[in-house]
Amino acid sequence: MTVLALESSCDETAVAILRDGALLASEVASQIALHAATGGVVPEVASRSHLIMLRPTLDAALSKAGISLAEVDAFAATRGPGLATSLMLGMSVAKGLAVGFGKPFLAVNHMEGHLLSPFFGKGGPSPAVGLIVSGGHTMLVDITATASYRLLGQTVDDAAGEAFDKVGKLLGLPYPGGPNVNRLARDGNPKAIDFPRSMLHSDDFAFSFSGLKTSVRYLLPKLAETPLADICASFQEAIVDVLIAKTIRAARTTGRDTIAISGGVSCNTRLREKLTAACEKENLHLLLADPTLCTDNAAMIGYVATLRLAAGETSSLTTDIDPNLRLVV
Numbered sequence: 001m002t003v004l005a006l007e008s009s010c011d012e013t014a015v016a017i018l019r020d021g022a023l024l025a026s027e028v029a030s031q032i033a034l035h036a037a038t039g040g041v042v043p044e045v046a047s048r049s050h051l052i053m054l055r056p057t058l059d060a061a062l063s064k065a066g067i068s069l070a071e072v073d074a075f076a077a078t079r080g081p082g083l084a085t086s087l088m089l090g091m092s093v094a095k096g097l098a099v100g101f102g103k104p105f106l107a108v109n110h111m112e113g114h115l116l117s118p119f120f121g122k123g124g125p126s127p128a129v130g131l132i133v134s135g136g137h138t139m140l141v142d143i144t145a146t147a148s149y150r151l152l153g154q155t156v157d158d159a160a161g162e163a164f165d166k167v168g169k170l171l172g173l174p175y176p177g178g179p180n181v182n183r184l185a186r187d188g189n190p191k192a193i194d195f196p197r198s199m200l201h202s203d204d205f206a207f208s209f210s211g212l213k214t215s216v217r218y219l220l221p222k223l224a225e226t227p228l229a230d231i232c233a234s235f236q237e238a239i240v241d242v243l244i245a246k247t248i249r250a251a252r253t254t255g256r257d258t259i260a261i262s263g264g265v266s267c268n269t270r271l272r273e274k275l276t277a278a279c280e281k282e283n284l285h286l287l288l289a290d291p292t293l294c295t296d297n298a299a300m301i302g303y304v305a306t307l308r309l310a311a312g313e314t315s316s317l318t319t320d321i322d323p324n325l326r327l328v329v
């Protein structure tokens, strides 16, 4: 079974090819440089870039995999959530290829791609507590089996990645803020500033990061006397502490012995380091995706497509994009 998957939900044009669940190629054309000038994604600019980059990215993936389109058994694409004008491009290409080659089409939920990415190449999904931390989402999910998810909690305001990006912008760091805050934090003292850990002790699995962002804003007048590295390290520590405390508690509450963490923020080196130590201490098994699978990519879409196609699922060609698609209804 050879699956070709497209991902164009936001600002990465990505194409992956999987054969029997093994990755043959995963190409990502990043738009980071394009959006750096505006400090954020402008939807029209993103969709125009997808239009330009989809064909060369597809060709690069085919050439890396050493196959032709005629050898593909099914075409998959991200249906949502994401930017409407970006989603429709990947979906249209996948549908067009499926019609042209007379092969099945499968629409994939971007969040399921993130959620299951830590299981890729590790024997398939198994019961776990999943933490998705991306630019648009922060959610804890109880994974009972493939396609069976229960939402434990999510952010009530900003997503973790959004908080990193907004704070990066406040501090005048290059776009996107997340990796740059992470980089500067390496030389900072995480205890320098005692930022609030919102909802740390709340009796649920909800998160809130907008107050933390405001606390950083209050510091701006004192920027000259506070080392930037200390602000970054302390801010990062506050986010990481809350994410870890709630995830460990979710595992204890659900009785799961495995934690699977995904999404762009799961690239964060401090989060990976502290969560690894916390899981060791709590005797929990930690599944971390390879950093190339954490930020947006098509391999995770192809992985979900492979699992669903194997279970006999396909999508109708009338399936439309859904910018607000939910993981759990």
Ligand code: KG4
Residues within 6 Å of the ligand: 010, 133, 134, 135, 136, 137, 160, 161, 162, 164, 165, 176, 177, 178, 179, 182, 263, 264, 265, 266, 267, 268, 269, 294, 295, 296
């Ligand atoms: O999963 P992703 O690529 O896109 C969404 O689906 O949202 O996540 C992108 C987010 C951005 O907010 C980016 O700043 C953040 O992930 N990110 C990081 C790091 N690398 C990427 N945040 C903190 N530390 C990092 N090393």
Ligand code: ZN
Residues within 6 Å of the ligand: 110, 114, 134, 135, 263, 264, 295, 296
């Ligand atoms: Zn994503």
